[in-house]
Amino acid sequence: MDIRIETGDITSSTADAVVVNLFEGMTSPGGATGAVDRALDGAISRLIAQGDIRGKSGELTLVHTLGKIPTPRVVVAGLGKRQDFDIDAIRNLSANVVRFLRRPGVKTVATIAHGAGIAGLPAAACAQAIAEGSLLGAYRFTRYKSAKDDENGEVETVVLVEHDPAKAGVMAPAMARGVVMARATNLQRDLANEPSNHLTPTVLAERARQVAEAAGLEFEALERAGMELKGMGSLLSVAKGSAQPPKMLRISYRGRPGDGYDLALVGKGITFDTGGISIKPAAGMDAMKADMTGAAAVIAAMEGIAALKPRINVVGIAPCTENMPGGAASKPGDVVTAMNGKTIEILNTDAEGRLVLADAVCWARELGASRVVDIATLTGAVTTALGDVCYGIMTNNGDLAAAVEAAAAAAGEKTWRLPMFKEYDELVKSDVADIKNTGTGNRGAGTIVGAKFIEHFVGDTPWVHMDIAGVDIGDKDRGWVAKGATGYGVRSLINLALELAE
Ligand code: BES
Ligand code: ZN
Ligand code: ZN
Numbered sequence: 001m002d003i004r005i006e007t008g009d010i011t012s013s014t015a016d017a018v019v020v021n022l023f024e025g026m027t028s029p030g031g032a033t034g035a036v037d038r039a040l041d042g043a044i045s046r047l048i049a050q051g052d053i054r055g056k057s058g059e060l061t062l063v064h065t066l067g068k069i070p071t072p073r074v075v076v077a078g079l080g081k082r083q084d085f086d087i088d089a090i091r092n093l094s095a096n097v098v099r100f101l102r103r104p105g106v107k108t109v110a111t112i113a114h115g116a117g118i119a120g121l122p123a124a125a126c127a128q129a130i131a132e133g134s135l136l137g138a139y140r141f142t143r144y145k146s147a148k149d150d151e152n153g154e155v156e157t158v159v160l161v162e163h164d165p166a167k168a169g170v171m172a173p174a175m176a177r178g179v180v181m182a183r184a185t186n187l188q189r190d191l192a193n194e195p196s197n198h199l200t201p202t203v204l205a206e207r208a209r210q211v212a213e214a215a216g217l218e219f220e221a222l223e224r225a226g227m228e229l230k231g232m233g234s235l236l237s238v239a240k241g242s243a244q245p246p247k248m249l250r251i252s253y254r255g256r257p258g259d260g261y262d263l264a265l266v267g268k269g270i271t272f273d274t275g276g277i278s279i280k281p282a283a284g285m286d287a288m289k290a291d292m293t294g295a296a297a298v299i300a301a302m303e304g305i306a307a308l309k310p311r312i313n314v315v316g317i318a319p320c321t322e323n324m325p326g327g328a329a330s331k332p333g334d335v336v337t338a339m340n341g342k343t344i345e346i347l348n349t350d351a352e353g354r355l356v357l358a359d360a361v362c363w364a365r366e367l368g369a370s371r372v373v374d375i376a377t378l379t380g381a382v383t384t385a386l387g388d389v390c391y392g393i394m395t396n397n398g399d400l401a402a403a404v405e406a407a408a409a410a411a412g413e414k415t416w417r418l419p420m421f422k423e424y425d426e427l428v429k430s431d432v433a434d435i436k437n438t439g440t441g442n443r444g445a446g447t448i449v450g451a452k453f454i455e456h457f458v459g460d461t462p463w464v465h466m467d468i469a470g471v472d473i474g475d476k477d478r479g480w481v482a483k484g485a486t487g488y489g490v491r492s493l494i495n496l497a498l499e500l501a502e
Pocket of ligand 1: 273275291348350351352353377378379380381437438439446469470
């Protein structure tokens with residue numbers, strides 16, 4: 001999809017559809033909506049008076065213009081109550097509009113800048129949200145459909161029409177930033193929606209290499225031998241059951257002079273999680289093809305960061321493997337040694353995410369990262385705690401956690417912090433090794449136990465753990481969130497890099 005801004009008058013747009021808006025409770029439309037209403041001899045006002053248009057949030061009304069203005073269709077988008085209206089609402093509305101206009105004959109859409117008029121929101125942020133929402137709403141994963149199963153077609157172009165040239169000048173770079181953010185998110189979705197037979201660790205490494213090369217970033221993939229040399233016994237223990245070789249990926253972005261990294265992004269890359277010998281039930285196991293959304297988010301975020309060029313050094317790391325119950329697989333009770341020398345008792349082979357992250361976090365620190373943020377579909381328990389509304393954040397550093405929270409909020413991604421009290425430490429203490437990979441005896445706090453395990457590998461490096469297991473896959477389209485892989489985390493991570501660079 002192509003997105004651009006034009007200065008001009010929306011009433012003379014020749015697009016296949018024109019999008020205007022209305023706050024709930026307004027009886028006579030103002031601004032650009034008012035201008036379109038007048039050009040249509042008051043058709044919108046009449047629909048409001050009749051009660052057909054109420055301006056409620058999520059309401060989309062198609063009005064046929066019957067030759068009164070050049071565009072054949074006007075969509076009146078309800079903005080809801082003025083006091084509830086914000087940038088997130090614009091992003092969601094823009095996504096819903098693109099889906100609504102997925103119908104015959106609509107290829108180009110012109111829209112007014114929702115929020116930048118009477119709502120008084122900052123014009124740049126409004127434009128960015130419109131770009132993001134449009135691209136995220138248009139996303140579909142159709143790679144494995146042989147026949148086009150609908151004739152509705154796709155919206156190919158969205159034009160933001162702004163009448164004030166000064167405002168348009170402010171909006172243009174913000175739209176470009178929104179396009180980068182959304183394209184990165186859609187890249188994450190493309191990777192995560194792939195089935196595991198098509199996206200093995202080897203294929204994921206190849207895709208990551210292509211992304212890195214296209215963005216001019218340094219790329220490295222550690223093979224099994226390289227991991228053995230580094231003593232990554234924790235990751236290797238997960239890979240043992242699989243016929244597919246594991247890969248530990250590194251993508252480096254350097255935006256400032258000097259060595260070291262101001263930020264490491266570490267993403268869980270289990271291309272399929274059967275649970276291993278502690279095998280999962282059959283029902284719903286297919287969802288575990290997406291147990292690499294953390295890795296995909298990191299790869300995608302690196303692409304976005306490279307495009308936006310903040311003055312900061314960032315390394316993206318993705319430990320990638322399958323978790324399979326093979327003849328050589330790890331067994332409950334096995335003890336392995338991670339890269340930092342800590343011994344781990346594997347009590348449940350299905351708690352494999354923390355095992356691969358342990359070595360990845362050690363490597364991030366060896367590479368000289370002064371902050372570590374990991375992103376992982378780590379626990380089913382986070383869904384019990386938080387549902388699909390927000391992701392869990394755990395940390396050893398309040399400042400870094402606050403930065404992640406701010407970055408996520410700016411992206412319209414909700415987060416919630418879970419505690420890391422000392423009392424939880426004993427849940428990962430082992431009788432036979434330094435630590436164990438699960439809590440036992442069902443003492444609860446499953447999500448925190450996962451974080452407590454990873455904490456053993458971060459040392460005193462400021463660190464945030466994002467458990468995205470509740471939000472990474474959507475069951476239906478909902479605003480910017482798509483059915484299937486949602487892209488959660490990508491824009492949080494890009495915003496974080498931008499924020500830390502300031
Ligand atoms: N990949 C799963 C977590 C998961 C579950 C993600 C559902 C998305 C949806 C993870 O590897 C796992 O299996 N975790 C176990 C941990 C337990 C054995 C301590 C879990 O949550 O049950
Ligand atoms: Zn698992
Ligand atoms: Zn897993």
